[in-house]
Amino acid sequence: MKIVILSKGPANFSTKRLKEEALKRGHEVRIVNYAKCYVTLERGIPVVRYKGKNLSDVDVIIPRIASSLTKYGSAIVRQFEMQNVFTTTTSIALVRSRDKLRSMQLLAKAGVGIPKTVFARETADLEDVLEQVGGAPVIIKVARGTHGNGVVLAETRKAAKAVMQAFYVEGVNFLVQEFIEESAGTDIRAFVVNGKVVASMKRQSLDDDFRSNLHQGGQGTSIKLTDEERRTAQKAAKAMGLPVCGVDMMRSARGPLVLEVNSSPGFGIETVTGHNVGEKIIEYIEQTAKAGRRKDKIGA
Ligand SMILES: Nc1ncnc2c1ncn2[C@@H]1O[C@H](COP(=O)(O)OP(=O)(O)O)[C@@H](O)[C@H]1O
Ligand SMILES: [Mg+2]
Numbered sequence: 001m002k003i004v005i006l007s008k009g010p011a012n013f014s015t016k017r018l019k020e021e022a023l024k025r026g027h028e029v030r031i032v033n034y035a036k037c038y039v040t041l042e043r044g045i046p047v048v049r050y051k052g053k054n055l056s057d058v059d060v061i062i063p064r065i066a067s068s069l070t071k072y073g074s075a076i077v078r079q080f081e082m083q084n085v086f087t088t089t090t091s092i093a094l095v096r097s098r099d100k101l102r103s104m105q106l107l108a109k110a111g112v113g114i115p116k117t118v119f120a121r122e123t124a125d126l127e128d129v130l131e132q133v134g135g136a137p138v139i140i141k142v143a144r145g146t147h148g149n150g151v152v153l154a155e156t157r158k159a160a161k162a163v164m165q166a167f168y169v170e171g172v173n174f175l176v177q178e179f180i181e182e183s184a185g186t187d188i189r190a191f192v193v194n195g196k197v198v199a200s201m202k203r204q205s206l207d208d209d210f211r212s213n214l215h216q217g218g219q220g221t222s223i224k225l226t227d228e229e230r231r232t233a234q235k236a237a238k239a240m241g242l243p244v245c246g247v248d249m250m251r252s253a254r255g256p257l258v259l260e261v262n263s264s265p266g267f268g269i270e271t272v273t274g275h276n277v278g279e280k281i282i283e284y285i286e287q288t289a290k291a292g293r294r295k296d297k298i299g300a
Contacts, residue, residue: 001027001028001059001060001285001286001289002027002028002030002057002058002059002060003022003027003028003029003030003058003059003060003061003062003285004029004030004031004032004055004058004060004061004062005018005019005022005029005030005031005032005061005062005064006032006034006037006061006062006063006064006065006073006076006077007031007032007033007034007064008033008034008035008064008066008069009033010031012064013266013267013268014064014264014266014267015031015064017267017270017277017278018062018064018267018278018281018282019031020278021276021278021279021281021282022282024279025279025282025283025286032050032055033050034063034065034069034072034073034076034077035069035072035073036050036051037049037050037055037076038050039075039076039079046079046082046083047079047083048076048079048080048083056083058080058083058085059085059086059289060085060086060087060088060285060289061077061085061086061087061088062087062088062089062281062285063077063087063088063089063094063263063264064264065077065089065263065264066264067098067144067146067264070094070095070098071095073094074091074094075091077089077090077091077094078091081293084292084293085293086285086288086289086292086293087293088243088244088281088284088285089244089245089263089264090241090296092241092296092298093240093241093242093263093296093298094263096240096241096298096300097240097242097245097260097261097262097263098144098263099143099144100141100142100143100144100145100175100260101119101143101173101175102300103240103260103261104117104119104175105300106239106240106298106300107236107239107240107258107261109239109300110235110236110238111235112232112235112236112258113232113252113254113255113256113257113258114257114258114259115139115177115178115179115180115250115252115257115259116132116133116134116177116178117133117175117176117177117178118132118133118175118176118177119143119173119174119175119176120176121168121173122168126160126161126164126165129164129176130160130161130176132176133176133177133178134178135157136154136155136156136157136159136160137153137154137155137156137160137181138153138154138160138176138177138178138179139151139152139153139154139176139177139178139179140152140154140160140163140164140167140174140176140177141174141175141177142167142172142173142174143172143173143174143175144173147213147215147216148211148213148215148216149215151211153179153210160176164176179210180250180252180257182251182252182253183250183251183252184210185204185205185208185209185210185211185212186202186203186204186205186212186250186251187202187203187212187248187249187250187259188200188201188202188203188223188225188229188248188249188250188251189201189203189220189246189247189248189265189269190225190229190230190233190246190247190249191245191246191265191269191275191277192233192234192237192242192243192244192245192246192247193243193244193277193280193281193284194243194244194280194283194284194287194288195234195237195238195243196234197225197230197233197234198275198277198280199222199269199270199273199275199277200222200223200224200225200229200233200269200273201220201222201223201269201272201273202220202221202222202223203218203219203220204218204219204220204221205217205218205219206218206219214266214268220268220269220272221272222272222273222274226256228255228256229249229251229256232247232249232255232256232258233247233249233256233258236258236261237261239298240261240263240298241296241297241298242261242263243284243288244263244265244281244284245261245262245263245265246261246262246265246269247260247261247262248260248261248262
């Protein structure tokens with residue numbers, strides 16, 4: 001098949017691994033910098049252009065869209081969808097996954113365990129907002145944060161209120177979350193392909209940071225999930241309409257709680273666990289792409 005990886009960097013590890021595995025299985029692969037693609041719209045003739053040429057004759061795209069380019073990247077993905085190109089991540093699922101409020105709503109609705117979460121806007125009832133999540137300490141997150149940036153642990157009521165007020169003033173959407181103290185500094189990443197967990201790791205922050213993101217200096221080790229954790233990850237992937245994704249969970253006293261579902265999960269998990277995730281993704285494409293594009297049925 002003719003596979004296009006939409007990625008800003010051919011040097012990026014995940015991109016390199018995907019290309020390697022696709023080539024190994026006999027596919028044609030091209031890495032296309034979606035930020036440099038442009039779309040010419042005219043009645044009835046959709047085209048994506050890149051380096052002065054039409055990007056036609058593409059069977060499959062694998063979007064690896066940076067969070068800073070969600071909007072533009074999703075427009076390029078959408079254009080391919082309109083040309084009936086199969087995508088491992090649909091434009092709608094991509095946009096959905098980049099919004100923490102929307103994600104939490106969908107996960108809660110699907111019956112996936114999440115930390116108790118409040119989102120609000122007006123400043124009047126700060127006390128009740130805090131009360132709802134069991135009082136300080138609380139976690140406050142900006143709705144579009146990533147890599148642990150924009151996640152704050154407010155240890156006291158006073159601090160929590162000050163942070164919320166600052167966000168209100170700046171017009172930043174945020175959510176307030178119960179602090180999962182029993183496993184602070186540790187979380188679990190489950191890599192899902194075709195609705196199944198194919199690799200999992202634990203991430204542990206090395207200093208006293210409560211955030212375990214690898215981008216914040218967290219360290220990953222391979223782990224085996226419990227049945228409940230595996231089911232939770234799979235259910236979360238389904239609720240988000242993401243056949244390929246990374247589900248982040250925390251082990252809490254009341255079972256696994258999903259923090260977020262990442263639509264462009266990194267391949268560092270291959271190095272940590274020794275599992276070939278890239279191959280699984282290419283296999284998934286081989287099994288699914290021929291049947292054509294599947295409609296998103298999430299409805300939100
Ligand atoms: N409710 C919470 N309780 C305890 N720790 C949390 C909570 N939410 C997030 N964290 C920690 O902060 C990290 C980043 O949070 P996350 O919601 O994944 O945001 P980001 O999108 O920035 O990665 C998590 O990996 C976890 O270690
Ligand atoms: Mg995260």
